[in-house]
Amino acid sequence: AQSVTQPDIHITVSEGASLELRCNYSYGATPYLFWYVQSPGQGLQLLLKYFSGDTLVQGIKGFEAEFKRSQSSFNLRKPSVHWSDAAEYFCAVGGSGNTGKLIFGQGTTLQVKP
Amino acid sequence: SAVISQKPSRDICQRGTSLTIQCQVDSQVTMMFWYRQQPGQSLTLIATANQGSEATYESGFVIDKFPISRPNLTFSTLTVSNMSPEDSSIYLCSVDSIGEQYFGPGTRLTVT
Numbered sequence: 001a002q003s004v005t006q007p008d009i010h011i012t013v014s015e016g017a018s019l020e021l022r023c024n025y026s027y028g029a030t031p032y033l034f035w036y037v038q039s040p041g042q043g044l045q046l047l048l049k050y051f052s053g054d055t056l057v058q059g060i061k062g063f064e065a066e067f068k069r070s071q072s073s074f075n076l077r078k079p080s081v082h083w084s085d086a087a088e089y090f091c092a093v094g095g096s097g098n099t100g101k102l103i104f105g106q107g108t109t110l111q112v113k114p
Numbered sequence: 115s116a117v118i119s120q121k122p123s124r125d126i127c128q129r130g131t132s133l134t135i136q137c138q139v140d141s142q143v144t145m146m147f148w149y150r151q152q153p154g155q156s157l158t159l160i161a162t163a164n165q166g167s168e169a170t171y172e173s174g175f176v177i178d179k180f181p182i183s184r185p186n187l188t189f190s191t192l193t194v195s196n197m198s199p200e201d202s203s204i205y206l207c208s209v210d211s212i213g214e215q216y217f218g219p220g221t222r223l224t225v226t
Contacts, residue, residue, distance in 0.1 A: 034215065043206070044157075044217040051213065090156060092215075100147050100210035104156040 002027050004093050006105035013081050014113045021076040021108050023091030033074040034092040034102065035065055044090070050074060061085070086112045116141055116211045118218035126224045127197055134193045135221045137207030142187035144210075148180070151204040151220070160205075163190045197225045 005024045013019055025031055035047040048059025055067040065076045074091060088109050092102040117140040127133050137146060148160040161171045161182055169182040183191045194201050202225045207218040 032213070036217075043219040046214060046216075049214065092157075094215070100145050100208070100215060101159055101162065102157075102215060104158075106156045 002093070002103050004091050004103050004105035006089075006091055006108050008108050009106065010109045010111070012111040012113060015083050016080050019076075019078045019081045019085070019110070021089050021091075021110070023074045023076065023105060024072050025074065025091070025093045026072065027093050027095070027103075029095045032094045033065075033067060034094070035059065035063070035074075035076050036090045036092060037061075038088040038090065038107075040087070047076070047089075081110075081112055083112045083114065086110055115214075116143065116209050116216040118207055118209060118216055120205075120207055120218040120221050122221060123219065124222040124224075126226060129198050129225055131197055132193055132195045133197065133223060134191050135205055135207075135223075137190045137192070137218055139188045139209050141211070144187070146184065146190045147208045147210070147215075148182065148190075148192045149206045149208060149217075151206065153202065157206065160192070194223065197223075199225045201225050 003026045007022050033050040036044045037047050038044050047063050048057050050057050050067045058064050063078050067074050088107045090107045091105040094102045119138045121136045146163045149157045150160050151157045159172050160175045161169045163169045163182045163184040165184045165187050181193045204220040204222050206220045
């Protein structure tokens with residue numbers, strides 16, 4: 001079955017600390033992987049995506065993610081978290097030619113301590 | 115990129131009534147998608163809407179409950195019919211543009 005798992009429902013980090021949000025997927029074909037952020041009352045914003053090529057992808061707002069096929073993972077990282085990063089983060093998977101139909105993980109709520 | 119607007123942004127409705135949500139895109143797109151985000155939950159795809167054909171519904175969603183229209187390449191509507199409190203959710207429209215998925219701001223629906 002196709003699925004996305006975000007093991008951490010809620011994470012709290014101190015401002016300035018590093019961040020890693022985990023994402024594991026199960027997908028029968030070559031996966032297209034995405035990370036989205038949803039701030040309170042806001043829509044979804046794409047942080048970054050992986051289709052092919054270099055397994056380390058850079059996104060907006062200083063985020064990066066690494067695709068590891070052997071581990072079926074696509075973890076999101078940021079070296080230094082800012083208070084404005086507090087939000088809900090969603091990992092999603094789709095297929096080539098079918099990127100409109102995304103399967104989302106349950107989301108990880110990030111809280112940033114001053 | 116694609117800019118998507120939705121109307122209404124939020125609404126409070128009584129059970130048994132219906133609400134139609136509008137989605138407008140600033141460019142022509144082949145497919146539009148409707149997602150539901152129940153309180154505290156992730157997003158679930160309801161259906162895919164192609165212009166000129168019937169919408170394709172995902173498992174667990176039916177046309178009688180969520181009729182969709184797609185009259186042209188920039189517009190779609192989703193109707194939530196015969197609403198119950200379980201339909202209280204955020205409904206999001208999205209489009210695929212050059213392999214990237216763009217989402218509208220969502221319609222927050224509360225059913226009382």
